[in-house]
Structures are given as structure tokens and as C-alpha cells.
Amino acid sequence: MSASVIDFIATEARFGARNYEPIGVVLSRGEGVWVWDTEGNRYLDCLSAYSAVSQGHCHPKILAAMVEQAHRLTLTSRAFHNDQLALFYEEIAALTGSHKVLPMNSGAEAVESAIKSVRKWGYEVKGVPDGQAEIIVCANNFHGRTLGVVGFSTDPETRGHFGPFAPGFKVIPFGDAAALAEAITPNTVAFLVEPIQGEAGVVIPPAGYFTEVRELCTANNVMLVLDEIQTGLGRTGKLLAEQHEGIEADVTLLGKALSGGFYPVSAVLSNNDVLGTLRPGQHGSTFGGNPLACAVARAAMRVLVEEGMIENAARQGARFLEGLKDIRANTIREVRGRGLMLAVELHPEAGLARRYCEALQGKGILAKDTHEHTIRIAPPLVITSDQVDWALERFAAILTQDFS
Ligand SMILES: *Cc1c(COP(=O)(O)O)cnc(C)c1O
Numbered sequence: 001m002s003a004s005v006i007d008f009i010a011t012e013a014r015f016g017a018r019n020y021e022p023i024g025v026v027l028s029r030g031e032g033v034w035v036w037d038t039e040g041n042r043y044l045d046c047l048s049a050y051s052a053v054s055q056g057h058c059h060p061k062i063l064a065a066m067v068e069q070a071h072r073l074t075l076t077s078r079a080f081h082n083d084q085l086a087l088f089y090e091e092i093a094a095l096t097g098s099h100k101v102l103p104m105n106s107g108a109e110a111v112e113s114a115i116k117s118v119r120k121w122g123y124e125v126k127g128v129p130d131g132q133a134e135i136i137v138c139a140n141n142f143h144g145r146t147l148g149v150v151g152f153s154t155d156p157e158t159r160g161h162f163g164p165f166a167p168g169f170k171v172i173p174f175g176d177a178a179a180l181a182e183a184i185t186p187n188t189v190a191f192l193v194e195p196i197q198g199e200a201g202v203v204i205p206p207a208g209y210f211t212e213v214r215e216l217c218t219a220n221n222v223m224l225v226l227d228e229i230q231t232g233l234g235r236t237g238k239l240l241a242e243q244h245e246g247i248e249a250d251v252t253l254l255g256k257a258l259s260g261g262f263y264p265v266s267a268v269l270s271n272n273d274v275l276g277t278l279r280p281g282q283h284g285s286t287f288g289g290n291p292l293a294c295a296v297a298r299a300a301m302r303v304l305v306e307e308g309m310i311e312n313a314a315r316q317g318a319r320f321l322e323g324l325k326d327i328r329a330n331t332i333r334e335v336r337g338r339g340l341m342l343a344v345e346l347h348p349e350a351g352l353a354r355r356y357c358e359a360l361q362g363k364g365i366l367a368k369d370t371h372e373h374t375i376r377i378a379p380p381l382v383i384t385s386d387q388v389d390w391a392l393e394r395f396a397a398i399l400t401q402d403f404s
Contacts, residue, residue: 138173234257250272265300
């Protein structure tokens with residue numbers, strides 16, 4: 001490591017709250033699937049900022065939209081109208097088939113906004129007695145880091161010593177429709193769930209699960225809230241992961257790739273009157289729906305479709321998954337994925353996934369461990385067949401070694 005690399009890392013450690021433990025690489029440039037460190041080494045990005053950079057680093061058309069808008073108007077607040085918000089609404093509604101849109105910034109804010117909205121809907125439309133609304137969530141969920149959200153996490157690291165937490169949440173196992181049927185009461189307003197649990201290690205539910213979930217929610221007048229912040233916008237090979245089972249959520253949450261990694265932009269989308277219960281003054285955000293965010297998001301959605309990234313995610317995801325399955329290595333317990341949302345789960349005795357990620361860095365691949373034994377793989381959706389094959393060679397070289 002050169003002096004400058006050590007300096008960046010040491011300075012971060014000296015001044016920063018240590019709420020992350022980054023891999024020892026200092027990045028200074030990105031283009032498409034590639035990133036470069038301060039010493040000029042090139043890496044294939046197999047994390048894509050947790051799927052926020054799905055369109056590839058510094059996509060030129062999103063960049064141009066951002067720069068153009070930044071020259072014109074960046075922030076008005078919602079005290080006034082701006083000439084980008086209506087266009088953003090129109091385009092995201094057309095793309096996703098939604099009827100109402102609430103723009104926010106971070107993913108966690110979209111989740112919080114959905115929780116507020118479904119509770120309000122529960123009291124004002126469904127007729128739940130005030131203060132009694134229940135929301136059902138799944139074990140091993142990940143919906144962000146705000147106090148409201150970590151309060152219904154089941155991960156001791158995520159919630160430990162942050163309480164007391166808000167009541168009104170009930171936890172059931174993921175992928176178990178019978179558990180949902182049992183948990184629903186007359187006061188249940190929503191079921192909040194990820195189509196595929198990303199942070200839990202790319203956990204895919206059994207086929208048919210979401211069809212049953214949809215039926216149960218409809219039968220009991222419970223809002224199905226799908227957190228597609230990670231799975232949405234092409235990551236799994238379809239625009240929305242719900243399409244793999246041909247269902248429609250009542251409320252869909254988007255974030256991350258909604259800006260192609262340029263700017264925090266998130267949105268709550270609803271198919272019905274859930275968002276209609278919000279009246280002026282009852283919810284808001286200074287930056288939510290600002291013209292810069294809207295211009296960036298419009299470009300991010302446009303390139304996703306125009307450049308065929310969703311179809312490419314399906315095609316290259318299948319190639320990547322096949323290639324990973326073909327690797328004969330004692331270290332691998334399971335390979336799973338849908339589209340370009342992939343994971344390699346290691347045998348516990350193979351050692352920590354972190355060691356494998358550090359070794360992959362030495363081969364020019366940046367990937368991220370999750371939950372000790374799982375390597376998650378989520379490259380930008382613009383990856384080519386040659387680049388997939390290039391990555392597979394390197395995964396094979398590392399996974400056949402033992403880092404225990
Ligand atoms: C990343 C993520 C969030 C939180 O998004 P932030 O922008 O980090 O607040 C919520 N839900 C899911 C499924 C995510 O992957």
C-alpha cells in the first residue's frame with residue numbers, strides 16, 4: 001500500500017464514526033462496471049453500491065441530465081411547484097403502472113413513509129381503532145436504519161441498545177404463507193416484505209409464496225407493501241421482482257437505482273388510495289421531489305429501458321449463475337440468485353466470506369460479504385458476457401482455495 005492509501009484509511013478511522021468496516025481499497029474513479037483505486041488499479045464492481053449503481057458508474061446520460069439541471073434549478077422545496085416533478089410522476093407511474101407517487105430521498109425514508117401511510121389508511125379507510133394498527137414483517141428483514149425500521153429488525157447487531165422501539169409490528173418467518181394467514185388480525189393494516197431478502201444473503205422464497213401472500217392480503221383487506229428498493233428496477237431481470245410471480249403490490253418502494261447512484265432518490269408508489277390519505281402538512285421532506293432529484297431519476301429510468309438493461313440483467317444473470325454452479329469447489333455450500341442478484345454461500349468450515357472478498361480484491365474483483373459466510377454478487381446491469389466470463393474465472397480461482 002502506498003502512503004496515500006494508508007492516509008485515507010487512517011484518517012477515516014481517526015475522525016469517522018466506525019459504523020462500517022470497508023474492504024481496504026480507496027476508490028477514486030468509476031466507469032460502467034469498472035472502478036479504479038487511487039493507485040490506478042482497476043476492479044470489476046460486483047456490489048454496485050448495494051444495487052444503487054445498476055446503470056453503471058457515471059452513466060453519461062444521467063450525468064448530462066444532472067449537470068444540465070444543476071445549472072438551471074436544484075431545490076425549490078415543495079412550498080412551490082417545479083417543472084420536473086410532474087414529469088417524474090408521469091414517467092415513474094407509466095413505467096411501474098402506479099397511480100400515486102410520494103417522492104422521498106433515502107430508502108429508509110420511503111419505508112418510514114409507507115408505514116405512516118398504511119397506518120393512516122388503516123384508521124381512516126379500513127376502520128381500525130386509533131392506536132391499534134398492526135404491521136406484519138418478516139424475520140431477517142432489512143428495510144434500512146432509522147429508529148422506526150430497526151425497531152422491527154430481528155438482527156441483534158441492527159437493533160441492540162437502540163431501543164426503546166415503537167410497538168405495532170409482528171414478526172413472522174419469511175417464505176411461510178401459513179404464518180401470514182395466522183398472524184393477520186382485524187387490526188392488520190399491512191404486510192411489509194422484500195421480494196427477495198437481500199441483506200439476509202439473497203434469500204429467495206419458495207415458488208408460489210407471493211401468489212398466496214397476494215391472495216391473503218386481498219382477502220383480509222391488508223395492504224401488501226413490497227420493499228423493492230434493492231430488487232426493483234431490473235436487478236432481478238424484470239422491472240419489478242413482483243413480476244416473477246405475476247402479482248401486484250398495493251404499495252411498492254423504490255430507491256437505490258432510481259438515481260443510478262448519482263443522488264439519493266426514493267419513492268413510495270401505490271396502486272390505490274393508501275397515499276390518498278395524506279393531506280397537506282401531514283408528511284413531507286425538504287429535499288423530496290426536488291428538481292435535481294427528479295431530473296436525475298428521469299434519466300436513470302430512461303436509460304434502464306432504452307439501453308435494454310433489464311433484459312441484459314436476465315441474460316447475464318443466468319450466465320453468471322450457471323457459471324458459478326459449474327465451479328467445483330469444496331468451499332461452496334450453495335449458489336443462488338435471480339437476475340444479477342446473486343450469492344455464493346460458503347460452508348462454515350471454509351472460513352469467513354470476508355477473507356474470500358479480500359482475495360477477490362487481489363484478482364481485480366470487488367464483492368461484499370454478508371452474514372459471515374455469504375458472498376453477494378451484484379454487478380451493474382450493463383455487464384457483458386465477456387465481463388461475466390472474466391469474473392467467473394477469478395471467482396473459480398479464489399473459491400477453489402481454502403481461507404479457513
Ligand atoms: C438499502 C435498502 C433499504 C434502505 O435504503 P437506504 O437508502 O440505505 O436508506 C431498504 N430496504 C432494502 C430492501 C434495501 O436493500
